[in-house]
């Protein structure tokens with residue numbers, strides 16, 4: 195509890211913490227009461243100094259609720275849009291406070307009341323404007339934070355390949371792991387030439403019983419600062435139409451391999467007092483996903499594994515992050531046997547992960563994916579969510595596998 199409170203309030207000036215608590219109170223306590231319990235005839239809302247009453251006030255309270263929710267989230271996660279949103283909202287309140295008593299009481303009384311109530315918010319606006327750099331997230335050097343070497347699984351394609359590029363760009367030496375040696379060799383040449391880093395290639399089948407240990411043995415002579423457990427596959431289709439062997443391989447690759455590799459490499463990070471482990475989960479892990487049932491179960495496993503380790507390892511200086519991409523344009527769809535569909539770029543997904551590393555236990559890449567993942571997992575009833583998910587997955591699954 196005390197660690198959570200420290201986490202919640204550290205790194206922000208006290209007055210900004212107060213603003214965050216106020217916005218949280220408004221979003222979670224006052225606005226729900228105002229909208230759902232307060233009698234309509236007693237309702238009043240002020241926007242830009244204009245007073246709304248009755249049903250108009252009830253309606254005007256809905257965007258107010260949204261704004262407070264967004265501001266509380268923005269303070270908590272230091273979102274860059276808060277550079278504008280915080281001073282803008284505070285300025286809006288200042289203007290409202292300044293104008294409203296003038297409309298209400300007129301003459302000098304209204305003017306003085308407006309000045310007294312509006313000035314503190316004008317100062318707050320100025321303070322937010324001056325502190326806007328607080329919301330510029332500086333990632334800093336990953337090499338300085340975590341160490342010289344990274345192990346990246348699934349580096350021969352897609353998200354893993356982009357992780358390798360991003361880490362090498364930061365001067366980090368890379369161990370590239372996947373089955374296709376020729377792809378890894380080509381990437382190794384690219385990284386060495388472009389970023390002058392050392393690169394090792396470890397071709398291994400991480401779904402095999404010995405694969406993860408083989409990789410851990412191969413890197414035993416280096417201090418691994420960052421482990422990216424990214425290799426993973428999907429397998430689209432109805433459970434009773436899927437092959438048992440392929441299902442077993444998917445569970446081994448998506449679940450067993452990250453457990454073994456983390457178990458072998460994390461103690462070294464703990465002993466050195468610094469390190470990072472990223473595991474590629476998926477928004478598919480947030481809810482049951484019919485026609486991708488075992489895949490979504492493996493990604494729920496990754497989510498719980500990573501978030502639990504995040505809380506366990508923080509005090510030892512090891513940052514853990516679960517990356518939850520939505521659909522991403524890589525080889526994944528083809529390998530999983532899905533029908534082609536739109537997706538984000540792998541580099542944008544990797545950027546989201548590296549920005550969030552050390553800040554939070556998990557990150558959903560892309561705001562629309564975040565909305566969908568949270569709406570479904572937090573507000574939907576479980577049967578409804580499963581049915582809707584099935585409907586969506588049908589569009590991505592070949593007919594013979596539905």
Ligand SMILES: NC(=O)c1ccc[n+]([C@@H]2O[C@H](COP(=O)([O-])OP(=O)(O)OC[C@H]3O[C@@H](n4cnc5c(N)ncnc54)[C@H](OP(=O)(O)O)[C@@H]3O)[C@@H](O)[C@H]2O)c1
Pocket residue numbers: 347348349350351352353354371372373374375377398399400401402424425426427428447474475476477518519520521522523524525526527529537
């Ligand atoms: N793309 C998406 O829409 C999406 C969405 C959510 C989450 N994710 C997750 O993101 C991660 C990366 O996926 P991606 O989109 O980059 O897919 P990808 O382009 O298909 O890449 C998968 C990587 O995993 C490696 N791999 C597959 N089987 C392996 C095995 N048995 N042993 C060792 N390596 C193996 C592949 O290399 P080799 O074939 O050379 O072995 C490849 O490097 C996965 O965990 C996936 O579940 C992807």
